[in-house]
Amino acid sequence: MRSVLLVNPLAGxxxxxxxxxxxxxxxxxxxEVSVVTAASATASGRNATGAVAEGAGVLVVLGGDGLVHEAVQACAGTDTALAVIPTGTGNDLARALGMPLDPLTAARVVAESISTASVSVIDLGGAVGGEWFATVLCAGFDSKVNARVNRMRWPRGKRRYDLAVLRELLGLAAMPLRVxxxxxxxxxxxxxxxxxNTSHYGGGVPICPDADPTDGLLDxxxxxxxxxxxxxxxxxxxxTGRHVDHPAVRTLRTSSVRxxxxxxWLAFADGEPQARLPLTLRCSREKLRVIRPRRGDRRPGEA
Structure with a gap:
């Protein structure tokens, strides 16, 4: 399969x-591999769309959540498979696919899958009239944390999310919500x-612990x-995903939700800002072709 490697040189x-x-x-x-570099969301989206339009069999993303989100928009509903090699802060789609979080190990997994033409298909979530999301769309306290994380340059990884949570706790307030x-x-x-659509956000937090990107439902x-x-x-x-046992937490499973x-509230999806509520979201079955490890090689706990 002819592949395009899309790189954000600033990631990580x-x-x-x-x-x-x-x-x-x-x-x-x-x-056969072409390497394309883009350091902005606009350029990344343009390059991803161009790679798909030119018939790439696999779009391999070497970057963070922003680059992955742009690649999802380009690959959704096409014959081009998306492969994620994680080098960002959250890496939540890579986790959901069971990819190794070490980039070179992930590259070997992708190469093996390309050599055997091994491709899987997953669902996507989407806002009506908006963009696709592969992992989680959130609004409220967690989206405020996400916005703060995006503004921070230190520290890296999970500690950045933890610090953002502590900062946002100072302004904690419940607001009216209809689901x-x-x-x-x-x-x-x-x-x-x-x-x-998948279970994790925020660099490995299983906010929707039972979400399965192949069941046609949103959690x-x-x-x-x-x-x-x-x-x-x-x-x-x-x-640990045990927050769902708390009396203040409710969970639903549905094919569409408003x-x-x-x-x-401003919603974030795949770690990127989307639109303010109200939003209508739907699960689209088998919308994205992806490269993922063979089931026996996936990280423990991944679907």
Missing amino acids: DGVAARLAGPVADHLRSVA ETERGGIETAATLVAVG VTVVGEVTRRDLLGILPRLR LSGENG
Whole structure:
């Protein structure tokens, strides 16, 4: 399969730029590979779209969540498969696909899959009239944390999310939220809402722990009105997925959902800002072709 390696040289504080050569060498051992570099979202989206239009069999992304999100938009509904080699802060789609988080190990996995023409298909979530998302769309407290993370340059990785959470706790406030599905609705004062095609966001937090990107459904997690002390008690459970057992947390599973309410919340999806509520979201079955390890080679706990 002819492949295009799309690189954000700024990702991982320059890690992607340093690894572009070795990653390309792995891929060239099994396929014809073109390397394209883009350091902005606009250029990345244009290059991803161009690669798909020119008939690339695989679009290999070496970068962070922003670059992955642009690649998802380009590959959705096409014959081009997306491969993710993680070098960003969150790397949540890579986690969902069971990819190794070491970039060179991930490159070897991608090369092996290309050599055997091994491609899987997953669902995508999408806002009506908006963009696709592969992982989680969130609004409320967690989207504010995401916005702060995007503004921060230090520290890296999970600690950046942890620090952003502590900063946003100072302004914690519940707001009106209505969640409508084909089976009914919830109207409540809420701290946050997350809609998951996959389980993780925020660099490995299983906010929708049972979400499966192959079941044709979106998992919805709603955290109701809580105090700072309550939320601090919930946060440690987030890393294990046990937050869903807390009485302030409700979960739903649905093929479509409308989020609304007088809250002014800006939604983030795949770690990128989208639009303010109200939003109508739907799961689109088998919308994205992806490269992922063979089931026996996936990281423990991944679908």
